Amino acid sequence: MAQQKKGPVFAIFFCQQLDARQDINRRCLEKEFGSHIRFFPIPCSGRIEPLHLLKAIESGADMAYLLTCGEGDCRYGEGNIRAKKRVNYAQGLIEEIGLERKRIVLISKKIDAPVSIDILVREAIAGNDMLPIQWNGHNLQVDD
Amino acid sequence: MITAERKPITEIEAMLNPFRRILVVGCGTCVAECAAGGEKEVALLSSALRMDARLKGRKIEVGEVTIDRQCVYEFINELTGFVDHYDAILSLGCGAGVQAVAGLFPKMPVLPGLNTKFIGETKETGLWIENCRACGDCKLGYFAGVCPLTRCAKGLLNGPCGGSKNGVCETNPDTPCAWQMIIDRLEGRGQIDLLQTIFPPVDWSKYEGKGPRKIEREDQRSGS
Amino acid sequence: MEVESNLKKVLMNGHFAVTAECGPPKGADPDVIQKKGNILKGYVDSVNVTDNQTGVVRLCSLAACAILKREGLDPVLQMVTRDRNRIALQSDVLGASALGIRNILCLSGDHQSFGNQREAKGVFDIDSIQLIQTVRSMRDEGKVIGGDVLIQPPDLFIGTTENPFADPFQYRVLRLEKKIMAGAEFIQTQCIYNIARFKEWMKQVQDRGIDKKVYILGGITPMKSASMAQYMNTKVAGMDIPDHMIMRMKSVAAKNQREEGIKIAIETIEVLKEIKGIQGIHIMAIEWEEIVPRLVEEAGLYPRPAV
């Protein structure tokens, strides 16, 4: 059902504390975008590792998003602050190899009203102006 | 521990340029503690290198392995056979690790992925500070447990220079003045008089006497 | 002919001594030093020659001292431990003595990261106190570090610096005492602007009887402008210029600031003359040697005693 055959592939890491109806909310997006979207729930955004973000891009995502609660909202304390620094580090690393920093995006949302990741992700995707990564003719899989 | 930092990718990439099959070898001890060369960093760098090659239209194969200690033969030996598949090793060990691996596989180009920095302490998470130069003749007992050779920018052994101000070093406002620390500690113990003896010049022969140093312990050696 | 340190004679005869600093050029031209020497000649008892100050490469102190000596001045060889190991330092001490240089000022030196050779390896094989001790033992016992005997010991009047404005304040006097224990015979202090703190320090010096064991010369640097004052206060290691001093410089029109700086310097000299235990002044007029004669004259310190 992948309607957007040529568009970028999105990897969405999200904090499970964010949206109680996450499973339902993400399912409709998965239906719509098919293989162009992939969700990775994490128990707290503080658990994100730069490696997760890099691996997502390496295995085909053109954009990697991390959805966290707002600063000060973290149930486990400083998870989202740590997440921000990790995102920064990963951004630095992809920049070193010549990719744009903004292929990794941190979206942190103040939880004052119920949040729906469906809406958050749609907003993010609508705001995206990055094209798929030009891998210089190589397939995603190295054929050795 | 020995601390290190990853080299810039461009530098690593230039070193690896002639090779197609690369084995990235991490070390699970010091450089893992300082988040430069452990298993995680091996995975991260390998991923970056693969993507980098793809972006540049090059084909490479990057293998990943992390051993417990890159500076001890028994552990490096685990790589025997395994390395034959590769054209080069990118070591994420400290300088000693790189050399030990290169020593065991003399035919294989072994390249350093890290810049080895210093012997240090994990001061806070994500903050490492240098506090020993391995002078070979530890003097910490005289200096309230603060090494002036290392932590004073001028290595002064007889008190602070004229640039010590507000507790920080004249060379760098981010660094505490070692002598302020020493004096504060000794004063707290009522032992400031310890500093009134003139400390003689350092015996640097214990540091760089006749080139590289070694420790030989008969009781530890096998054979007769 | 026996050469003697003029500075030592002036001090031993109880005169209020005047020394000045001369910075060697960033080049090989001996005339620059000759010229500076001739400006100072007759107005000061001795001339300090800085040793690659702030880590900037300049004509070497030893050569500049030799040139000044030839011009009939009494040079003070400044020697920092930053650039040379103990072999080179001791060898230069012997060379200086052989050239008729009779005063040495032992320092550790500004850190190399300040200068124009920031990638240099700082040597710091020994520190300033160890250097004082070394020169003293070379002179008095005829021995180098390690105990080897010299055929002829060097003849040098040994000094060092002290910065009463650095921290930790409570330890500064103890450190001065340590320098004297090591063998220092005269002290030149950091530039004095904060007179209150200087007096406090001198009181500690007197209380411990240190002024009886060593000659202390107070440091004077005339400020050229309010901006120089501000720059020195924030950028130069170990400087302490109180706000009221900076305000005073700022309060006069830019074109009169030099005059104000000179006035302040002369007032400070007058204060120093009255402090018990101060036996002279050391003028560090940075790239402004030509002002020294006027300062000396107006402070009533001219002519200099013939000893």
Ligand code: SF4
């Ligand atoms: S005195 Fe020597 S061994 Fe001891 S901490 Fe300092 S450099 Fe290390």
Ligand code: SF4
């Ligand atoms: S300020 Fe302190 S740490 Fe820095 S060089 Fe001087 S004495 Fe050493």
